[in-house]
Amino acid sequence: MTHATHTVDVMRPPFPAEPxxxxxxxxxxxxxxxxxxxxxxTALIGSYIVLRFGVTEPWAKxxxxxxxxxxxxxxxxxxxxxxxxxxxxxxIADGKKYFLRAVPGKLLRDGGLKFWxxxxxxxxxxxxxxxxxxxxxLIGHGFTPAGFxxxxxxxxxxxxxxxxxxxxxxxxxxxxxxxMTGFHGFHVTCGVISMTYLYFTKVLPEKYSPQDYRGIEVxxxxxxxxxxxxxxxxxxxxxx
Amino acid sequence: MTNTTPxxxxxKRPNYILIWLYLFVLTVIEVSAxxxxxxxxxxxxLILLFxxxxxALLVALFFMHLKFERxxxxxxxxxxxxxxxxxxxxxxxxxxx
Numbered sequence: 001m002t003h004a005t006h007t008v009d010v011m012r013p014p015f016p017a018e019p020x021x022x023x024x025x026x027x028x029x030x031x032x033x034x035x036x037x038x039x040x041x042t043a044l045i046g047s048y049i050v051l052r053f054g055v056t057e058p059w060a061k062x063x064x065x066x067x068x069x070x071x072x073x074x075x076x077x078x079x080x081x082x083x084x085x086x087x088x089x090x091x092i093a094d095g096k097k098y099f100l101r102a103v104p105g106k107l108l109r110d111g112g113l114k115f116w117x118x119x120x121x122x123x124x125x126x127x128x129x130x131x132x133x134x135x136x137x138l139i140g141h142g143f144t145p146a147g148f149x150x151x152x153x154x155x156x157x158x159x160x161x162x163x164x165x166x167x168x169x170x171x172x173x174x175x176x177x178x179x180m181t182g183f184h185g186f187h188v189t190c191g192v193i194s195m196t197y198l199y200f201t202k203v204l205p206e207k208y209s210p211q212d213y214r215g216i217e218v219x220x221x222x223x224x225x226x227x228x229x230x231x232x233x234x235x236x237x238x239x240x
Numbered sequence: 241m242t243n244t245t246p247x248x249x250x251x252k253r254p255n256y257i258l259i260w261l262y263l264f265v266l267t268v269i270e271v272s273a274x275x276x277x278x279x280x281x282x283x284x285x286l287i288l289l290f291x292x293x294x295x296a297l298l299v300a301l302f303f304m305h306l307k308f309e310r311x312x313x314x315x316x317x318x319x320x321x322x323x324x325x326x327x328x329x330x331x332x333x334x335x336x337x
Contacts, residue, residue, distance in 0.1 A: 011251040011308035021312045031313060035320045042324035050331045062274055072271050076264065083260040086303045090253060224303040228296045235292035239274040240285050 013093070015214055030218045034225050037187075041229050044183065045236060048176045060166030060173055065143055065154065067134060068238050074130045075234050078188075081123030082227040085220050088116035092213040097206045113216070117195065117203050120223065124192040131185050135178075145178040147171035177237060184233055187226050194219055254302045266295050 015024040023031075052059055062068060091113045098112035111119075142152020147170035149155060158165035166173055198215055202208055208216060270291045273279065279287065301307040306314055 011253065011305055021316065022310050023313055028313075028316075031316050035316055038317075038320040038324060039327075042320070042327055046324075046328040046331050049328060053332070068271065068275070072267065075267060079260065079263045079267070082299060082303050083256055086256050090256070221304055224299055227303070228299045231295045231299065232292050235270065235288050239270065239288050 013213065013217060014211060024214060026214050026218050027221070030221050034221065037225065037229075041183075041232075044180050045232070048180060048236065051172050051176060055169045055172060057168035058163050058166050059169055061164050062239055064164050064166070065138070065173070066177075066238055067137070070130065070134060071234065071238050074127055074134075075230060077123050077130070078127050078227050078230050081120045081127070082224050084116045084119040084123060085223045087111065088113050088120060089213070089216055089220050091116055092208050092216055093210060095210040097208065113208065114199075114203055117199055117216075121192060121195050121199060124188055124195065124223070128185060128188050128192060131181065131188075143174060145174045147174045180233055180237060184226070184230055187229070191219070191223050191226055195223070251308045254307075256302070259298055259302045262298055263295055266291055266298075270295075 017023055018025050018028060021028050021031075091111065096110070096112035097114070099114040099118075100109040100111055103110045142149040142154035148158050148165075148167065154165070158167040158170065162168065198219060202215055270288060273284065273287060273291075277284070300317070306317065
């Protein structure tokens, strides 16, 4: 087989390319959308940088208001979902449409497209769930998009230590935090809904094959981009 | 997972689990640096941003397969980046002046 002149590139799916960019139209469309989404998140992050470094009052210290350990675990969850997504892509490229299959001589079963897609959906849904819980707790403690709610526990702490809690810039902190994480959470939710739709209409009925798995590749690109944006947001919003 | 990769492949499939491990370790280092270290604030910001960009590059190159794509497609994704840099720089300069 090594003398064959026809080579197969596993990293380039076997779909007919459109003239121009040299990829099929669904993928090109997703890349153009992602390029526009880069500008969207840049506008949000850019506004945040200008607002944050423009104020003369101290900003809240990392971890003073937000629960960083919980969000670090959530970040790891999203990274795991990205890995499971790419494993789903690799599974269908190799023709593994099944859920789990026993491998002779191995303790662990081999995961197929159905398994890895389900893992991705569950991790994505868990990420959104944790974010909702975080929002409920923050608002319960008095951290709202308008700043610290009067009479709340957080407002009392901020009054006792205004530098640590960034009391003077709390309104700006709240609005930028909820805007950026909220829009990202909306993206994740859209991704989970799209994957759930694909799972029940295409993955379970085994409509994807090694000859055509465009849907998996395109939704995968979107999902990895959402992960990539969160990696940047986590650092900027939670750690700096 | 890569056992079924054809021998005649132009590009070998990356080890996704290894990339996942890199991302995990970098996240742990990042969170530790933010809370446990006594690095001056400005240096800490630079270090954290460096780690964030490193992680984002790993995702873009290996999970989104940009490393294996044609240049024409890479350019589509790269074009907004200088525009984004100009946008942020212009906004900051306006604030400074």
